[in-house]
Amino acid sequence: MTEDRRRAPLSSELAQRVVDLIAPTISHNINVMDEHGTIIACMEPGRVGSLHRGAQRVIAERRSVLVTVPEPGTSDRPGANEPLMIDGELRGVVGVTGNPREVEDLARVVALTVQLLIAQEHEQDAVSRRHTEARDLVAALSSGTTRPDDARARLAAAGLQPPWSLALWAAGDPRPGGGVAPPPTAESAAARVNGDGARRAAVLHGALWIIGHDRAPAADSPGLPAASRHTRTPATDDVDALMAYAEESRALCRYAGLIPRIERAEPWSRxxxxxxxxxxxxTLTRMSARTASLSGAQRRTVSAMASAGSMREAADAVFVHRNTLLQRVDRIRSATGLDIRRPDHLTTVHMCLYAEAALGISHIPPG
Known part of the structure; x- marks a missing residue:
């Protein structure tokens, strides 16, 4: 609990919502007074804003007070008044109108109920604040316009100390046009993450983002479907690097096909x-047309050549003889006009296959 929350005055709006919720279940009027004894919630609107002498005694003496005969000139009514304790602090008073001896026990129950409901509302408000804070943090980091000092201050305000890491989840099936959609239950996953305070999560740009301290969470940690797409970054102490990762992740959100699926062990170049x-x-359409005629075996050959250190390693990666690999290389050259034995041509073909994945024509080049 923060210092700000301990010092914040009891909300009259919240107190009235609680009174409106409880009052129909009993046959007595309920009052809620603040820490000064002023009525802030009541079933009789005309009494709101007036001082309650019995409540002032509760606050001064820190005990229950029965009002049998109200003082002349006050707005008090006969009844029982109980201290309202929130997070161990006296934050106000709850009063139940009626014969003091008859409503004394009821007032204790009502005060406890009010206390629990307000504490619950405070917790929900805290989670809501963390959710808003997380969304603003992700937006700032990924905007490309935030200054490093401002980003560092936002991270510190969220309780996130370096090293930082970033993880991203998206639905397996892209939106029309190839855009990213949030995984099912992404909002509830974000609420769970924001509830523990150790990380911050937000659904933004069509994906679930989680920013945390040290290593990024594993692909399956939020309990999202295995068909989801996922990428995560290494931990970094450099806020500029974290912002670069965030800006890159926002760019990836343009095309779901560029984010690897959890359920497939696909080689992937960020x-x-x-x-x-x-x-x-x-440009993506033009590039994808260049490799449209390649077979699955030829695509795997491109991926193997991109990740292997030699022709022999590439041949072993796709389980073929070196001569067979060379034949595939020649066919790829015939189809694309590019010789993937040349590093620049190999990079071009590889990017063309990623362009296909971005447009949803194919998956990320398999190994």
């Missing part, structure tokens, strides 16, 4: 995916 995500859609 750098290529981010580079492709920044390209105009017409």
């Amino acid at each position: 750098e290529i995916a981010v580079s492709v995500a920044h390209l105009p859609r017409r």
